[in-house]
Amino acid sequence: MSLFALTAHELQEKLKTREITAVELLEDVYRRVDSAEPAVQAYISLHQEKALAQAEAADDRLAAGSAAVGTGIPTAIKDNISVAGVRNTCGSQILADYVPPYNATVAEKLLAAGVSVIGKTNMDEFAMGSSTENSGFHVTRNPWDLSKVPGGSSGGSAAAVAAGEAVWALGSDTGGSIRQPAALCGIVGLKPTYGLVSRYGLVAFASSLDQIGPLTKDVTDCALLLQIIAGHDHLDSSSVVRDVPDYLAFLRNSVQGLRVGVPKEYFGEGLNSEVRSAVEKAIAQYEDLGAEVVEVSLPHTEYALSTYYLIAPAEASSNLARYDGVRYGYRDREAKDTVSMFMQTRGQGFGAEVKRRIMLGTYALSAGYYDAYYKKAQSVRTLIRQDFDQAFAQCDVIISPTTPTTAFAIGEKAAEPMEMYLSDIYTVTVNLAGLPGISVPCGLDSKGMPIGLQLIGRHFAEGQLLQAAYAYEQAAGSHLLRAPLEVKANG
Amino acid sequence: MAIDKKTVAHIARLSRLAVGEDELAGYAEQLSEILAAAEQLAKLDTEGVEPTAHAIPVHNVFREDVVRDSMPKEKVLANGPDVAEGMFKVPRILEEE
Numbered sequence: 001m002s003l004f005a006l007t008a009h010e011l012q013e014k015l016k017t018r019e020i021t022a023v024e025l026l027e028d029v030y031r032r033v034d035s036a037e038p039a040v041q042a043y044i045s046l047h048q049e050k051a052l053a054q055a056e057a058a059d060d061r062l063a064a065g066s067a068a069v070g071t072g073i074p075t076a077i078k079d080n081i082s083v084a085g086v087r088n089t090c091g092s093q094i095l096a097d098y099v100p101p102y103n104a105t106v107a108e109k110l111l112a113a114g115v116s117v118i119g120k121t122n123m124d125e126f127a128m129g130s131s132t133e134n135s136g137f138h139v140t141r142n143p144w145d146l147s148k149v150p151g152g153s154s155g156g157s158a159a160a161v162a163a164g165e166a167v168w169a170l171g172s173d174t175g176g177s178i179r180q181p182a183a184l185c186g187i188v189g190l191k192p193t194y195g196l197v198s199r200y201g202l203v204a205f206a207s208s209l210d211q212i213g214p215l216t217k218d219v220t221d222c223a224l225l226l227q228i229i230a231g232h233d234h235l236d237s238s239s240v241v242r243d244v245p246d247y248l249a250f251l252r253n254s255v256q257g258l259r260v261g262v263p264k265e266y267f268g269e270g271l272n273s274e275v276r277s278a279v280e281k282a283i284a285q286y287e288d289l290g291a292e293v294v295e296v297s298l299p300h301t302e303y304a305l306s307t308y309y310l311i312a313p314a315e316a317s318s319n320l321a322r323y324d325g326v327r328y329g330y331r332d333r334e335a336k337d338t339v340s341m342f343m344q345t346r347g348q349g350f351g352a353e354v355k356r357r358i359m360l361g362t363y364a365l366s367a368g369y370y371d372a373y374y375k376k377a378q379s380v381r382t383l384i385r386q387d388f389d390q391a392f393a394q395c396d397v398i399i400s401p402t403t404p405t406t407a408f409a410i411g412e413k414a415a416e417p418m419e420m421y422l423s424d425i426y427t428v429t430v431n432l433a434g435l436p437g438i439s440v441p442c443g444l445d446s447k448g449m450p451i452g453l454q455l456i457g458r459h460f461a462e463g464q465l466l467q468a469a470y471a472y473e474q475a476a477g478s479h480l481l482r483a484p485l486e487v488k489a490n491g
Numbered sequence: 492m493a494i495d496k497k498t499v500a501h502i503a504r505l506s507r508l509a510v511g512e513d514e515l516a517g518y519a520e521q522l523s524e525i526l527a528a529a530e531q532l533a534k535l536d537t538e539g540v541e542p543t544a545h546a547i548p549v550h551n552v553f554r555e556d557v558v559r560d561s562m563p564k565e566k567v568l569a570n571g572p573d574v575a576e577g578m579f580k581v582p583r584i585l586e587e588e
Contacts, residue, residue, distance in 0.1 A: 101566040195547045208545050237552040238545070306529040317506065324507070326579050328570035338584050339507070347509025355508055359499065360522055362506045376532050378542030383535070385543055417521055418528065434546025459547065 004032040004164035005482055008073045008221045011167060015062055015072045022058035022072030026051055026116050029074040033118065033165045036485060041140050042150075042160035044079045045087050046119035054116040061114055070228050071114035076166035078157050079120040080127055081212065082201035083107045090203045091123040091153075093136040094323050094330045094349030104201020105236065106170060106212050106229045113228050118166050121156030125351045126320065127177055127205045129153050130423045133414050134353045141410070142185060143483035144449055148407040151181030151423075157215045158185040162483045168216045168225050172202055174209045175308050176402075176427025179439035182215055183402035183452020186441045186481055188222045188469070189215045193460045194434035195240035197226075198233030206315035207238070209308075209431040218479035219440065219470040223247035226462060242460065250463035255471040256290035258464075261395030265301035266426055272405045274445040279401045282442050282453050285475055286399070291468075296391040296398065300383045301429060305421060307384065308428040310364050310377035316354075317361030323349065356417065385433045392458050397468045400426050402439040402452030426454060436462050440469045441478040450481070494522045 003011065003025050014020045030048060037043065051074070058072035077083060080090045082100035084107075089095045103111065110117070124134035132140045132155030140155045142148040143163035150159040154171025158181035161169050171178040173191035182189025190213045197212045204210065214225035230244045262283060267276060287293050325331030325345035332344035350358070364373035391398060403423055413419045430437040435456055442453035453472070457465035473479045494502075496515040499522065503510040510518065564577060573580040 098570055101562060101569065193547070194545070195549075234554060238547075238549050240547060300535075303532055303535060306532055309525060310529055310532075321507075325572060326581055329572070331572035333572075335582060337582050340509075341582055342507040343504075343509040346507055350508070355503075355506075355510065356518065356521060358506045358508060359502045359518065360525060363494075363498075363502050363522070363526075366502070366505065372533070373526075373529060375542055376537060377529075378544060379537035379540040380532055380535060381543040381546075382540050383537070385546060418524055432543075432546065 002164070003028040007217045008070070008167050008224060011073060012069070016067065018062070022055040022062065022116065023052065025072060026055040026074050029118060029164070029166065032163070036143070036163045036165055039141060039146055040143055040159050040163045040165065040485070041138050042121055042156045042163065042165055043076070043119040044089055044091070044122050044137055044156070047086055047117055051116040051118055054114070058114045058116065068113045069224050070110065073115050074118050074167050075110060075115040076118050076121050076157055076160040076169035077107065078123055078154050078169070078171045080123060080172055080203040081107060081170055083117060083120070086120060088120065088203070089137070091125040091135040091137065092350065092354070096136070096330065098328050100201070102201065105198035105233045107201060109228055121154070121160055121169060123156055124153035125354050126203070126316070127153040127172055127174055128316070128353050128357055130176070130180055130420050131413065132156060133410065134351060136351055139410060142407050143485040144186060145407065147409055148449065149184070149410050151184035151407065153177040154215060155181045158182050158187060158189065161185070161187050161215050161217060163485055168214060168221050170212055170229070171215050172210055172212050173431065174206050175312060175431050176424040178213045178215060179402050179427050179437055179452070179454060180423060182439040184407040184450065186450030186483060187215055187217055188219055188438065188440055188479070189213065190222050190226060190438045190462070191430060191436060192226065192230065192462060193436045195238055196460065196462065197229050198236040198239045200233055200235035204319040206312040207319060208315060209312060219466055219473050220248070220251060222438070223251060223466050245463050247463055247466055250467040251470045253467050254290065255286065255468055258291040258397065258468060259395040260286050260291045260293050260468070261296035261391055261398045262293060263296050263298045263301070263391065263398055263400060265298050266400035270404050270422065270425070271401060275401050275403070275405060275451050278443045278451040279399070279453055282472060282476065283399060285472060289471055289475055294395050296394055298387040298391055298429065300380065300387050303380050304384055304429045304432060305425055307377045307380045308424070308432060309421060310373050311381065311432070313357040313361035314364045314374050315361070317358045317365065320354070320358055353417070381432050384429055388433045388435060397465060398456040400454045400456070402426060402454040406445050406447070406449035406451055430456055435459060436465055438465050438469050440473055441481060442476070443478055444481070494519050494526065
């Protein structure tokens with residue numbers, strides 16, 4: 001049987017009973033990587049030797065009875081999350097050779113749990129994009145249809161999990177970068193509440209929006225991985241001091257009486273009809289399960305994309321000022337003075353989308369335009385947040401499509417930034433309001449491509465969100481779907 | 492707000508980005524399109540609305556001021572593109588007299 005197709009919780013049982021060893025599991029996943037990777041190209045770097053040593057240590061722990069949640073699970077990590085001694089490119093040529101000297105807190109926690117790190121996954125450069133086509137290295141393909149994008153920016157992590165090239169993965173989400181690729185690749189993806197998971201060691205894009213979160217094959221795995229990474233960290237002063245509940249315990253609760261809010265603004269123009277009917281079917285499923293469906297309104301939704309595309313680039317223009325060729329990363333060696341060194345280094349090291357956003361952000365923050373653009377966007381952000389406050393007075397979770405369409409063709413939107421931005425239309429609001437959001441598989445369209453259902457919860461209500469997601473997943477059976485990726489076995 | 496080539500060159504300079512003469516028109520068009528979409532925000536009355544910088548209120552976070560180990564110098568310098576005598580080396584900053 002192929003171990004690579006199983007979930008972490010299934011594998012954990014087999015590891016605990018010593019039916020399989022962590023080394024056998026790792027080898028099985030690497031065989032899958034060997035056969036699938038030429039087609040999918042989910043990874044920027046693979047770390048087989050280190051992973052083998054980690055799996056051997058995991059077997060020792062399993063034998064000694066000191067295993068934790070995650071021990072021996074082959075894991076992929078997005079290439080903007082620092083793992084000490086391993087290249088962290090952020091999908092950018094400017095960091096092509098950068099090796100972080102320390103672990104991100106989430107990496108530290110995963111390594112302490114005893115996972116094996118298979119490799120670092122491909123992404124849109126500095127997490128700016130919705131298709132992984134903006135990677136400075138290569139394009140990743142959707143395991144459900146190799147001519148389609150996997151979504152982005154955590155497209156490598158989503159594709160790796162969907163293809164069985166990792167059991168689970170970490171991504172980061174600034175405007176949808178976990179949920180959108182999870183939806184497009186038919187897996188589960190969760191963006192936690194802002195402040196639940198430490199961002200220490202995550203390369204900063206837009207600091208008031210960024211969160212690290214899990215990409216997994218089902219909701220149970222999502223709860224397990226979130227459990228490992230959640231919690232306050234004194235190294236990230238935006239992380240919040242509060243107790244982390246037992247997320248798995250929530251999955252046992254029924255959704256009887258749960259109030260599910262349907263925001264009418266998320267079902268308007270631009271929503272593909274097949275996506276719409278799949279989500280409507282899911283809403284009916286919730287009613288069958290005893291939930292109460294209520295209509296809610298998020299009236300400022302139409303302003304969310306513009307708000308996001310001012311705030312995120314403004315923060316990025318400031319965060320990315322550090323790439324100057326002085327202390328790390330690429331440097332243009334021809335320049336004769338420092339200012340031209342900065343300009344040439346950045347001009348050559350960054351790709352087009354990153355430059356576009358740095359310039360947009362610089363403009364929005366510049367004298368004379370600050371009030372009209374940046375401050376205005378921050379005020380609208382308040383209105384968007386208040387929309388959710390009002391909606392959550394009437395309901396417990398909000399339900400919507402994750403994306404307006406299923407995966408689009410590689411190259412289809414690459415030349416049209418505004419077209420590409422539209423694929424984040426249902427996800428950016430969640431980051432602006434700092435809320436948790438999860439994407440769960442919700443069936444396939446007529447071309448066999450996965451559709452994603454988004455559930456949004458109150459601040460720090462991940463437990464309730466996972467409970468609602470789990471109830472749907474179990475009733476619909478959508479978590480059992482696997483990408484029909486057939487690749488030649490080696491040899 | 493339409494952005495012309497001259498404005499792009501100015502923002503690029505402010506952003507410390509070398510942008511080729513042949514790229515200016517493309518960026519001008521794309522940035523204009525994005526900013527034109529952002530104009531819709533002007534329609535909203537935000538008089539008296541407090542701007543949100545962080546969705547979760549973050550207050551000053553304090554810790555005890557205790558001495559801890561810092562990263563060894565060789566680790567800090569290991570990624571430097573040009574390193575000499577325990578320092579990062581850069582092109583001349585001051586003009587010669």
